[in-house]
Amino acid sequence: MWRHVAANALTLFVVLLFLAAGAVLWGVERWSAPGPLAQAICLRVDSGSTMRRVAADLSDKGAISSPLLFRIGTDYGGYVPLLKAGSYRIPEGASMEEIAAIITRGGANTCGTEIVWRIGVTRTQAQIRDLDPVSGQYVELAAFDPLSGEAPPPLYAEIRDRPDTTFRVVVAEGTTAWQVVQALDAIDVLEGDATAVPPEGTLAPRDYPIVPGTSVDALLARMAEIQSAILAEAWEGRAPDLPFDTPQEALTLASIVEKETAIPEERPLVASVLVNRLRRGDMRLQFDPTIIYGITRGQGVLDRPIRQSDIAGETERRLHGEILYNTYQIDGLPAGPIANPGQDAIEAAVNPAETDYLYFVADGSGGHAFAATLEEHNRNVARLRAIEAAQQAGGGDDAEGQGGADAP
Template identity: 35%
Template sequence: MLRRAVLFAAILGLLVGAGGLWLLWLSPGPKPGPHDIIVEEGTTLRSVSRQLEKEGAIPGSARTYYVMARLFGSSDPIQAGEFEIPKGVGGSAVLDLLQHGKPVQRLITVTEGMPSVIVEEKLASNRYLAGPTPAISEGSVLPDSYGYKRGETRAALARRMQEAMSKTLERLWPKRSGDCPVSSPDEAVILASIVEKETAKSAERPMIAGVYCNRLKIGMKLDADPTVIYPVTKGKPLGRRIRKTELAADNGYNTYRQAGLPKGPIANPGKESIEAVLHPAQTKALYFVADGTGGHVFAATLAEHNANVAKWYAIRRQRGQM
């Protein structure tokens, strides 16, 4: 009888102990959170338990949590990445998040036509990146959205942006049509940066490129307003009309002053603008002007162009812009 009572007491103790562990397993850690945790590749349940204990994100000690996870949790591997553990989440939910949840995806976006000065500002102001911001050459970055890990250096992220541009040029340059007189990938990027700044309409880019390629072929000045603005603002919006002194400035960029391409890109052009330069529209047009809808109207002769300009001025007067 005594032996049966001892056995019953032992079983009851085990059940109470297991029940206590189960309740602890469902409980949150001592610190309220939320908790940000970066899990490196190859992290094990044992090592992540120690990491979570330091954060105060799990109930009990790392050793207790490891035992509870082995008893009550899944045996699936721990994922690598950055995770945000919400406030008040229990130990069970923490393990499930690390095994099956979605890591935090951090992105920094370089839009088409964004100048390097703004790319540098975006990198410098990002509090999740580390290290100094490198100087970024104009036209060296491919516009895109780039994922990054918290704590990655700004220099490393900038290199990935530049490597993406280099790889894109390596792929596109050999397939060029030869209809535009650009003699190198660098020259293609310069002209593509002007095309990028001249139109926001994707469908117009080959036509804009066709006009500029035609002008380059006959030695006609490009007369591109964005090249006048670039030395003044480094690619940022001017916010006013171009001054006569700026139109007359001799600075290597002003295509009203000099024939041919400017001495460097005026923005970071996107893939579509680069492709437009390498495969320009077949056109006789030498001129274009805004049409009032956000697009442009094109002309092959100066007389036709002047008529189009008169129509554009009439639209602006009607809108009270002149």
Template identity: 40%
Template structure:
């Protein structure tokens, strides 16, 4: 009886030690970590648990890489860390960090190219993005498909441009394959050029096919397109002019100004969206040849010069009443 009690003492001590270890082991997994504010953490492709743990410790997200690895292997249920960028909250425990790095809550970052953004502004937007790396040249005008693109921290700007250009090639090929019999454009490049003019001439989605039909008629008739954005492009490379167009600029002779030349300019004047490309490959079946702003954000269309002059008079009256001049 007496000896039996002595035998239980080492067992009790060992059990207490084990319980203490388990409390430390589990407690350390769930206790708040050292991060004082939210931080982005990137896991490179092909990273091992050991390399991620070392990186977490180096960046101050956990207090011990060794303790993190040990607990992750025992308590992580076989889950593996994923490549990507993750947002780690302030005070994140090891358990929270591991759950985030093995889950689907990847921090996603995007860059948007709006419809009608010229290449010089795409260049400036990408160069100003601090998450991207490397230098790029200004992309060829009309080669970028306006859209929202996901990017990764540290990704090269050239890789992003390549994705944007690949998207444009695909969209153009798809729309070109669906072109109608009334399309006046003779090649995909001509489609991009005319689509860029349509894109700049109207911001109203419902008008795109009508504007495309009007310009298609003018090309077919050998008329001058007389599109104001083609005057501006050689001056600003597509950026807003910020003032009225001068008479000398209207009379300027160059490869873009459709007031002094018939047909299409030598190249696109912006990056058109897919809807504008679709509009010029399937323009409205219409007889209109003229348009002028109608004061509501859209245009008044006309088949004859007399009708057009009447619409212009209405527009000037609206502008005068508005105090434009």
């Protein structure tokens, strides 16, 4: 009898063991299998939230089929202590394993709202944006000019004070150091004002994620450090026999390239015109942006056409006592950079295209026509004037103004 009972007990144990093993295998399969989410969602995890609460929220949103299995999987996998507050994009069909990784991979928001300050050459704009989880694209909710003196829209304070809002500063190529400082000083999530305007050209134009409470000086130091590294690396790999001797001169040349064209493939060509003129030694550079910088010294934009008195250097001399930047009036490079050049312009400056170009002018389509001789350049200018005349006769927009070195 006892032998019979023992045999039955052993059989029952084996059955239970197989059932348990089957349940584990089923659970493992469900844990890593595609989930039921039909389209991407934005999941917000509040500060102090628990995995139980997150599991319930995911279940309510249709992202998981079993809150219990999700809790067991995150507990067994060691995810529970790694849960971070934030907003996370959960893609359609994400498995429970993938979701657990998304909400614990370091707390970086992949969804939700962000405020971006875009510092440009002609204006600075603050954008309040929200990520559409389905398309993966940001939708602008509001925008304003932080330098206008007007109060931001009410939505701004609400979004700014959310714990999961992210912040970025985007500095465009061709901005001046003064413009960057003015914009940063107006960003209320940054601490303090700049103690000084950094030297022109030394701030790297790019995208900077920021954290509220960061000081303006600290952010400027980060920009300067990145630009210094970019310039050092480019200078190390420079072409031989350049007609300038220092990284600072390369930065100056790069800033002119940056102001003359925004088309990536044209930057080495514009740089070649500069380099070819410097090598000749008997041609001044004659670039319009240097006239403008000589007048403004980077503090704002020149809101009028260039006049003959500007070209003659009279305006720069009257305002500043001497001509340091107007390349129609001085030989060689100006006294220093005229803007903050981006990495592509810096690399073009130290590795210009090998051409015999000495001139270029706008081609009427947004780009430039390059020429090696004055005769060819004059034909390009005549072609541009014809395009401009046709556009004016047809009521269209004016073609781009002259974008390069004039004939001497």
